[in-house]
Amino acid sequence: MTNKTNNTPYYSVQHLLREFAKGLGTKALAGKKIDDACKSTEINPFHLEALKKSLIHDPLTKCVNIYFADHVLEQFERVTEFYLNLIKSVPLDGVDANLAQQFIDRYFMTFAVAEICSSSLNGMRLTSRDIAWSDKTLMSLVLENLEDSMEWQQFLINSTESQKECLRAWALGPGAELPKLSSITSLGESWQRGNSWGAFKARLITARLWDYFFYRSGYTDLALLRHSSPKQCLETLVSQLLNLLQQGTIKYEATSPLALGLFDLLRLRTPKVADSQGRCFELLDQLRSQQEKLDINNEATYYYHWMNARYLLHSGELLAAVDEYKLAFEQVIYRQGENAEKIIIEAIVTACRCPKPNKRFINRLRRMAVVLKIDLMPPEHSGDEDKAKPQEIESWEIAAFSQYFNAFFTRDSFFPGASYPTNPHDTNGVWMVDETTHQLDIEKPDKVFSVGMEGGLVKQMPQLVYFSMLEDVNAISTLLNSSADVNRLSSRNESAILLAIQSMQANVMPLNSMKEELFQLLSQKPHKRSVLDTLTEKKKLSPLGCAIQTGRIGVVRKLIEMGASVDRRHDTIGETPLFTAIGLIAHHTRPHLNAGHWEKMKYSQMNLQSVRAHSAGLLPHDLEHLKTVMAKQDSDPVFQSIHEVVKKTEIGNILKYTSADGFRQIAKLLIEEGADPNAKHDTAMLGYTPLMLAIELDEAELVEAMIDSKQYQANFQDTCIDSRTGQRVDIERLIREWRASNVAKALS
Missing domain, CATH: 1.25.40.20 (Ankyrin repeat-containing domain)
Known part of the structure; x- marks a missing residue:
């Protein structure tokens, strides 16, 4: 896995997505978009969701079915959650980015591939260890496994010579051709209830993913799975990264007392003593001098910018503090997860307190907060479900964060004599109206x-x-x-x-x-x-x-x-x-x-x-x-x-x-x-439509009205996802579980 566009030890989430798209054989479906996204560590979460849909969910739905697409996307999300927790748990201050990425390539990606493929392997009564010891590609094992199926045997009898040749080529071993997704799609029949083609194609895609990573990517290590479980691979990675962290600590040993001294003096919501401002200035100057000597690759300099931002803020220099928070933010993401969260929140609150808030910077912070799972995805009101548009922060949100400044950066925590920034935004708070204040002005009707x-x-x-x-x-x-x-x-x-x-x-x-x-x-x-x-x-x-x-x-x-x-x-x-x-x-x-x-x-x-x-x-x-x-x-x-x-x-x-x-x-x-009776809504059920809600409430008249609609055809093949279980639910099941007897009668 290559990452020449940034110098962070942890890869970005969009880099993980691109690698898995390569494994699935879907990268070409959004090749330029995902490549462009990977040129930066930052990404708009709406764009990230659209890319997941284009590279995982849509093609797998077409090739197999929506249930398999749900499953693979859910597994990718689960692996991403493991990854984000790793970033938060194991800081990599002072660690060489290239060294860290080598360990992430070898251990995390080996873990991730095994984790994503685990359910399909269970269905074939295989484990990661079984495959690692077999010295066979997973594709050859899957094709051997399929030979036990009468339905597959019947397909082989009726298949064309070109199809048989494809299957022979896929089973040749480590150097075998990896099948295109379209080739797997065209095999046999489309999935429907009662046939096994959904399972067949799901296993073939799983094999393609596995074989790409372990025989083509060049950076995972199948041998690890001979003696270690996927979980143990993750544990080994943590150990290796902590060793790198220890080496970084030794490299930057001279800066440690300076960094700790600054953190202690610049604690939030802690009153400052008379000489603390001068002492902070001295420590910052010494830390900057040491960082310039030791840190040519910005492996730990974010910390200087972070502490300098706090120093400037508590000195009353709001705009200068925002500039420093910007540098700290850009250098901390995908390096130190816990501090990244703190810097993002501090930076948003500080930037929103400014008389003219830098909305572009605030939006960058907020989008990364969503990607890192520390804030909510802003709701969409455009009606265009696929539009990956940036959600601009609104004035009321700026005012809310600005008001929060008073509790977050308390007045008594500022240096003695420093001016405390007043709240320039009056668009938040309780609205109290004196109805006698304003009189009708007929001369100026639009006053x-x-x-x-x-x-x-x-x-x-x-x-x-x-x-x-x-x-x-x-x-x-x-x-x-x-x-x-x-x-x-x-x-x-x-x-x-x-x-x-x-x-x-x-x-x-x-x-x-x-x-x-x-x-x-x-x-x-x-x-x-x-x-x-x-x-x-x-x-x-x-x-x-x-x-x-x-x-x-x-x-x-x-x-x-x-x-x-x-x-x-x-x-x-x-x-x-x-x-x-x-x-x-x-x-x-x-x-x-x-x-x-x-x-x-x-x-x-x-x-x-x-x-x-x-x-x-x-x-x-x-x-x-x-x-x-x-x-x-x-x-x-x-x-x-x-x-x-x-x-x-x-x-x-x-x-x-x-x-x-x-x-x-x-x-x-x-x-x-x-x-539109088919418009999607995310409630307790994700993708819930007016049609589904009418079924839930057993409103047969409304369901009949939707059927009779001249503008839309009510989609009875539609499905939603139960957010509590992650299971996809179809209309038939909704009718049954909600005991919608009137609807059932109307549809019979």
Whole structure:
């Protein structure tokens, strides 16, 4: 495995993916994209997921079936998790990158290949040790094994001469030709329930993967598996890397007391004494001098930049600290996992505190945080499932991290006399409004108010949006008669019509007037589709999404007539309106099941995203600290008592102001207007569709409406994945497990 593009001892995750794509014979399917990705240690996680799909899941689904594709991708993810844990557990400060990579090539990749192939080997009653001692390629062993199958024997009888020649060539031994994936695909029949071709082709692909690594790659070591289990290979690797670390420690021995002294003096949230700033300056100067002599390959210099960043920050030099954090970040990733996590979090919080945050750098940090599994993948709202687009950090997130600065870098931890950076972002926190502050200005119908009391969230709101929030019908009527622009948005992307709809929404706390007059007034004016499809910052509310939550079909129909897109995703997890409408039926038909579902999903990615967006800055934005605070709330009887009252009140309002049949009619309308019944959603079931949700709730009428849809064909061959077990679930199983008797009857 070659890695000429960076000088890190650990390979990047995309490098691992490229190597396994070579083993599977799929690299050419996205050759330039994966090669370009490997030119940098950093990668956008959406792009990484798209590459996994292109190089593993899609081709294996086509060649074998979706179940085998799931399995191999799951095994790759599992091996990647082992790898990331290795990076966090074994720091390689001061270690020569090339030496470390030689050990990773030999031991980790040997472990990884054996681990990924283990299930297929078990199916053939083989172990890694068996194959290592056989002196045969796995392909020749697989072909021998297949000879015991009558179905395979029948295929051999009917196969063409060219197919027989291919099989003979594949079985020749260590120098044999590796089959192309297309050649394996074309063998025999396609997989279907009742035949063995899925198992046959899965074993042939597994053999190709194994033989590529152990007979072609040139860096794995099959002999290791003669005397060691895959787990023991991993343990040996750890031992070898620790030996390299010890050698690095000796090489940089002169810097150790300097590094330890700086770490002690620059501890976070620890008050600084009067002479500590001068002492830190001296130690940093000495450390830099030593590093320049010893470290020509940046094997340990990240630490100097990290400590210098802390020094500059606690001296009040925010922008200079960000520059140093940038250098530390670039040099620490894929070298020292534990410190990489600390540097990423510190750098994000510091960069977000700046008056003009460097969004490009913040996004780089956040993407690597996702890749390294220390933050959540941002939800997609575009509707394009395959789009590998960078997710830009939003102003409310910057404000949340900036507010977190106060707790993360406390005022008393700064050096005496250093200026403490004030919070330049007022777009986070509790929103407190004095309704007597702003008066209607007819002379300037599009005048913008700064709304919010000092110390909390402040929004810039056009008059029309502001008085819509107050449900002041007379003011709205006056402004509309004065030609106020209905397409003007607040600084948080709220439109007047969105707030008018929210005044009728049944699942908000506290309830608003529940009157429709304001909506009727505003909906008479033409609106741009872009405004009707705009999502608010943070909570990602849309007019159509909120309209569905009113339970009023007339409001939903009017918005669609005005031009709202029926499949515009909304809310923090990116639901389609149809999915929302069907899901709300459960409050009426299966309330206990609905409550249990949300309790089980409390610490899921979906719920953590929602908590972040709805916390108004009262909870930490950092993922681990957020989980800690939520766990404390779970054990706080007072908090739980208040939470139960709020939940009970909200559900009571939904039951009072909406009905199951009302949501059914809304769902039918959306289907008639072209809503996609096959749109994928990641909930407790990954890839769950409105069709599946309708089946779960046994809503036969809605399933029939989807079948009758003129725009989409309901996909009854579709599947989803249970996130708790990793098992793929088909429609037939959903009907059976959810006891959807009405749906079963309608489909029979």
